[in-house]
Amino acid sequence: xxxxxxxxxxxxxxxxxxxxxxxxxxxxxxxxxxxxxxxxxxxxxxxxxxxxxxxxxxxxxxxxxxxxxxxxxxxxxxxxxxxxxxxxxxxxxxxxxxxxxxxxxxxxxxxxxxxxxxxxxxxxxxxxxxxxxxxxxxxxxxxxxxxxxxxxxxxxxxxxxxxxxxxxxxxxxxxxxxxxxxxxxxxxxxxxxxxxxxxxxxxxxxxxxxxxxxxxxxxxxxxxxxxxxxxxxxxxxxxxxxxxxxxxxxxxxxxxxxxxxxxxxxxxxxxxxxxxxxxxxxxxxxxxxxxxxxxxxxxxxxxxxxxxxxxxxxxxxxxxxxxxxxxxxxxxxxxxxxxxxxxxxxxxxxxxxxxxxxxxxxxxxxxxxxxxxxxxxxxxxxxxxxxxxxxxxxxxxxxxxxxxxxxxxxxxxxxxxxxxxxxxxxxxxxxxxxxxxxxxxxxxxx
Numbered sequence: 256x257x258x259x260x261x262x263x264x265x266x267x268x269x270x271x272x273x274x275x276x277x278x279x280x281x282x283x284x285x286x287x288x289x290x291x292x293x294x295x296x297x298x299x300x301x302x303x304x305x306x307x308x309x310x311x312x313x314x315x316x317x318x319x320x321x322x323x324x325x326x327x328x329x330x331x332x333x334x335x336x337x338x339x340x341x342x343x344x345x346x347x348x349x350x351x352x353x354x355x356x357x358x359x360x361x362x363x364x365x366x367x368x369x370x371x372x373x374x375x376x377x378x379x380x381x382x383x384x385x386x387x388x389x390x391x392x393x394x395x396x397x398x399x400x401x402x403x404x405x406x407x408x409x410x411x412x413x414x415x416x417x418x419x420x421x422x423x424x425x426x427x428x429x430x431x432x433x434x435x436x437x438x439x440x441x442x443x444x445x446x447x448x449x450x451x452x453x454x455x456x457x458x459x460x461x462x463x464x465x466x467x468x469x470x471x472x473x474x475x476x477x478x479x480x481x482x483x484x485x486x487x488x489x490x491x492x493x494x495x496x497x498x499x500x501x502x503x504x505x506x507x508x509x510x511x512x513x514x515x516x517x518x519x520x521x522x523x524x525x526x527x528x529x530x531x532x533x534x535x536x537x538x539x540x541x542x543x544x545x546x547x548x549x550x551x552x553x554x555x556x557x558x559x560x561x562x563x564x565x566x567x568x569x570x571x572x573x574x575x576x577x578x579x580x581x582x583x584x585x586x587x588x589x590x591x592x593x594x595x596x597x598x599x600x601x602x603x604x605x606x607x608x609x610x611x612x613x614x615x616x617x618x619x620x621x622x623x624x625x626x627x628x629x630x631x632x633x634x635x636x637x638x639x640x641x642x643x644x645x646x647x648x649x650x651x652x653x654x655x656x657x658x659x660x661x662x663x664x665x666x667x668x669x670x671x672x673x674x675x676x677x678x679x680x681x682x683x684x685x686x687x688x689x690x691x692x693x694x695x696x697x698x699x700x701x
Contacts, residue, residue: 265548268350
């Protein structure tokens with residue numbers, strides 16, 4: 256449930272139009288989502304073994320710290336705090352606010368106050384501890400999966416006239432064509448050929464992001480050797496199926512040009528398949544879904560900041576747990592504050608750009624860490640029945656290679672945003688040196 260709730264957030268309701276703009280046929284669009292699903296599955300299989308071998312709070316942070324060097328673990332936590340999770344929280348809060356206002360019939364009203372309120376409320380929920388946050392998440396997951404299932408069902412069963420489906424989207428489709436032609440002429444044929452799929456995978460993988468979040472709370476999962484791999488694999492498989500079917504419905508109801516030209520493909524498809532109430536229904540779905548996603552993104556990464564402080568490479572107060580709720584309340588409040596700064600500072604597109612760039616640098620490094628741990632902790636020395644990644648070394652190698660491809664594609668297609676991301680990461684090096692000089696360098700083995 257945590258995995259499904261972590262993946263299905265705002266992306267599936269918004270990002271498909273970007274994929275359609277970057278790929279020139281419905282077949283390629285669906286292929287991108289299938290490829291993204293396979294990458295997510297490979298990542299889930301890789302992270303399942305990492306989570307079993309190292310069931311420590313911190314996820315990526317613990318793997319990079321122990322496999323390579325404490326600096327890499329610290330830089331991941333630094334990126335998580337200043338770029339990845341806080342940026343995602345800010346972006347999703349904006350989406351939540353926009354669609355909630357649409358549901359209430361208040362389009363055009365400034366969404367910022369509602370976005371700020373959502374961040375504050377979700378931060379408060381998670382400050383109460385893991386159990387209240389998990390209960391809220393479970394309810395929201397059931398609601399949004401049910402809503403997506405209804406959209407898929409109506410899209411598959413109802414006859415759709417292509418001409419009728421594209422009403423209201425024709426002008427947007429023309430704009431989509433202009434965007435595509437501009438990208439082709441400015442980017443050059445070679446770049447378009449080599450990096451088109453990589454550029455399309457950026458919004459796809461943003462939509463699939465979240466399957467790894469259960470690893471952050473591995474210490475709190477009962478019987479992690481059995482339940483952690485099961486949660487990752489089954490949860491990811493369910494979402495892959497849903498995403499591919501939803502995109503098929505988008506393409507069937509809107510067509511490729513219509514999908515490429517709309518910022519709200521889910522609402523447009525619902526209008527076609529479910530009639531006049533479709534718009535309002537999907538506005539409710541997106542509002543519920545994004546609130547659930549906010550809950551998980553606030554819940555999971557605070558464990559990383561807690562682990563960093565525990566290791567002496569962050570503010571010591573962050574490692575203190577609330578005496579009653581046993582949650583890292585100071586870490587939660589710190590992340591909430593930074594997300595509020597970002598929601599005032601940047602727009603949605605800017606947030607997504609540098610979130611994906613930074614995130615997949617560390618996905619690639621985490622995938623590579625499995626090779627280190629296989630050598631350091633051979634299978635023969637592990638308890639019988641311990642989960643191991645099937646298809647090793649091919650599966651983690653492919654996952655790592657795709658991560659590199661996505662990062663390189665981001666650099667080629669958005670050099671300005673990538674430079675900003677690199678500078679933000681580099682700013683973590685003097686911070687690491689400060690804390691290690693003050694508290695001593697943490698050992699790689701904890």
